[in-house]
Amino acid sequence: MKTPLAWLLLVVLMAVSCLGVAQEQDQETRWYAVDALNAGLDQPPDKVERQTPRDTVRSFLALTEQQDHAAAAHLLNLNELPREEQAERGAMLARQLAVVLQRGEWFSLSSLSARQDAMVMDATGQNPLAGQPRRNLKLATLGTDGQSYQIRVARYRVGEQPPVWLIAPETLTVIPRLYEEYGPSWLEDHIPERFQGSFGVLKLWEWLAIPAFLLTTGVVGWGIHAVTGLLTRALPSGLPSIFAQMIRLPLAFIAMTLLAQWLLDYVVSFSGMITATLRVLLIIIMAWGVGLIAVRLVDTLLIRMTRRLVGEIDDTKPRDDRQLLTTLYALRRAVILVTVVSVAIFVITQVSLFETLGMTLLASASVLTVLVGVAGQAVLGNILASFQVSLSKPIRIGDLVVFEGQWSYVEAIYYTFIRLRTWDERRLIVPVRYFVSKPYENLSSKQAKLYQTIVLTLHLSADVATLREKFKEFAMAEDQVIEHHKLACFVTGQHEATQQVSFYLMGPEPMAAWEAEAKVREKLLAYIRDHHPEWWPRDVVVLSHHDIARGDTPAHRHITRAATVREVDESSPPGGERPSTE
Template sequence: MPLPVPVLWVLVSLALLLAGPVSVQSSQHEDGPWFTLETLNSGLGEPPEQVRRQTPREALRSFLTLSGKGDFEAAAHLLNLTELPAQEQATRGSELARQLASVLQRGDWLQPSDLSSRRDAMVEDMSGNHPLAGQARRNLLLTSLEADGESHAIRLARYRAGDQAPVWLITPDTLAFVPVLYKAYGPSWLERRIPERFQRSLGMLRLWEWLAIPLFMTLIGLLGWTVYRLTSAMAGWLPVGSLAKRFVARIPVPVTFIAMSLMAQVLLGSVVSFSGVATAGFRILLIVIMAWGMGLAALRLVDAFLHRMTQRLVGEIDDTRHRDERKLLTSLYALRRGIILITVIAVTVYILAEINLFGTLGLSLLASASVLTVLVGIAGQAVLGNILSSFQLSLAKPIRMGDLVVFEGQWCYVEGIFYTFIRLRGWDERRLIVPVKHFVSQPFYNLSAKDARLYRQLALTLHISADIECLRQRFQELAEQEPDVIEPDKLCCYATAQNEATIEVRCYMMTREPMGGWVAEARLREKLLAFIRDEHPEWWPREVVAVSRRDVTIAEGGEASFDSSQAGEGHSGSS
């Protein structure tokens, strides 16, 4: 019984799948893989002797050298023209070579030394970190250029026609988009009007470029100066104290660089175009400037907003403010540092993605996590340590903005907590800058950890006959009159030490905050000293000397004298 047609189709399909894939136009040879062709550029004839195509490095170097000399007929032998009719390969090939050379000259700075010098383009990586290490390749990406909103790859591939030796050529897929790329990267209207004698190469650039680049940079600089002046003047027109004024006053520099970058891109895109080395340099520089300017402008906006919020919610901060307000300000500073970190990471990722640093400059080995970790760890150990310590302070909050601390014997207010340092304001308005890592590794007093209250004490040394109860009552009367002294029930005065001639009296008080307490202590000391001087001068410490009668003699003239060497020992005290 014959099988139905659908069943036969299923069986045939299964047989084809089990038989394995159909062989494509590639083969294996002792030199490595390649694409197999029946004929190769039959309309061009035999290639000249100066055409070198055995390795990727030789092929690119040969194409750039021949096109630089204007020998586009010979440079056409570095193109795979098999998709063109044989009778058109000579004329169309030289024209495609000319256009491709112009595109490469202005679109990207290609270095033949970045390509493999092996015929099979095998990746030689002794460390084994490269994913293609030890594998032969037959298709290489030279660069990728944008045109009409699309990305077009320029590739080299290895071909073998018949029994001929394999060669490396620009692929047909690349040649199909050369006219589109030439329209985007070809000579500008200004360059087409430059005399031929100025088109000659002089080093890495052409003769006219050595003159045009300084003029180009001068024009961009004048534009930046104008934008800077206008932005600075605009800040003076805005209302004092407004959010807009604070923001505009801090963005003249980033706005200047953004305007310079935009103007340069417009000129490079429509008025003038330079060689690949200059274009690549300008491209990277403009991307970095644009990203840095926009990131800095965004941070300035965040700073202005946070400052405005701080002024509204908190105002001027010190340790007399409520601890929740100081905690809020500390959190705002931590938020600012987090925004800065995110902005820096975003700008860095954007720059690396735009300039394709790890791909175009051949630094793929440095992109491995292990190498980068070692480099960053060695070079930025101190910086990273301070940054991590800063985030530790932000999370644990052992100190807050406005806290009064005693650090290394100095009384200071915490005025700012930044990524790598802490700014402390001393009582004399001097600023102490301390690395965060050093600050968190040293013990310190936080006099505002719970609240700003602080016990103060003053000590007096008096004669042993002083009336302690009388002094205690006077101290309490004077202390209750001080505005910075609080909780009168905690006022106390005691004799804390004595010797044969003097006693030490200490008075204790609770003060509203440390600096006010220091002032209150000084005032009370002055008032108590005045009380003793005016009403009880006998309380002053004095030295008593005992003299025996037998040592006294009556001198002639009725004067009394004595031998001080025979005097008894005096009782010491504060004179």
């Protein structure tokens, strides 16, 4: 009997021991156990709330806004300070921390947990910490002297007293260093006390200083833009002046950004929300300006290479030159794409978007994918089609194409559209996807030279041999007609009283061939009109004496035929009677 009872007693003791260990481990994950808390301070007043992380931070900000720094000290863990210094230094650290939080980084109280255990509530199940209590939370991350420091709140419990949330002691050690970085600026030290009060989300002096800040940077940017314009006019015409003209706007914005950054660092500092917003905008504008100048530099080099290697481009240029220019434009688009991606990565890393928005972006990735897919479908499709055109090269810069009945030169191929120059110097802007989805005729695909056909409708009595000789004479006299051995003239059709005569000539390029065709046609028409007017198409009208006797003549009968000359044949009809002339 003793043995079973001993074993049972041992099992009970082990269960109790395990239960105690589990309870102790659970307490270690829910709070930090301490022997005493801020022993050098009096009992905290009733207006100090420390039950949840949100209560602690809200109470701290409210007390420091009321300049009650002694009460705000109860929201700091001052255990690492000597007991006799906690009251004095606690109030000072509370005042300094309030300034640092106000000017260093803007944060939202709603992002802090309102639960006593700070448990992460995530219905989606994507957060690995979901359902776990926490005892240490990050409030903000601030940098100074190239180092990053975190301001944290933690949960503490003394004996059996209710646990409370306080500013962690590791935060208090870096407050003086952060205060030197984010403390009052030179301008604020000279602002009268009556303007130091708050009005809404900002202080009174900030409502006046922010417009003056923006106006000052705007005036400097306008001045840089104007000076750059004067410099552009002073430079000799050419690539330097073109480049200076291109970078006027980004250079002005970069100057404004540098000035604003200097003012924020050494002259004035605003509240955390305004400062955070301004710094993000400054980073974006600076990255945009530098990236745009890089793109403008590529454009200038592209212009120089075009002028040096290709010159004015059309389909009279060799095929290799036009293909080179198309490749250069494709390279430009690749440079722009790389620049945009680099700028975006730089902005994201500088603003630390992944750290603050990473979980939100992951949680809403499907929604963002749908929105981007719907809103950017046309843009992305045009970009991909543009790269397709650049790689496969169905058209090249300078090619002559017939698109929807318009004779046009391909003047430029951009990310989302193609610019066509018509023969009458108009510009057609065609989306790339629309262009590649429609059939078009590339007259310069293999070579620029082109056959043109002149078609004349003449009377059957026209002498084709004579016309053939005259056509060759007129065509060989034109400078824009090439390959004279390919000149040809044939009868390509016949009707009751007419024949269709076609003349074929070749030009070095489509527009020159069209012009040569028009000139040779004029000469042929003039020759027929002056020397053989009887070759024009005409109707044969036969009138009998009976028709004449009853007055049925062409004067009384209106007989017409489109594009013909009405005459009366001089030959006699089968009955031997000679008709009267019209």
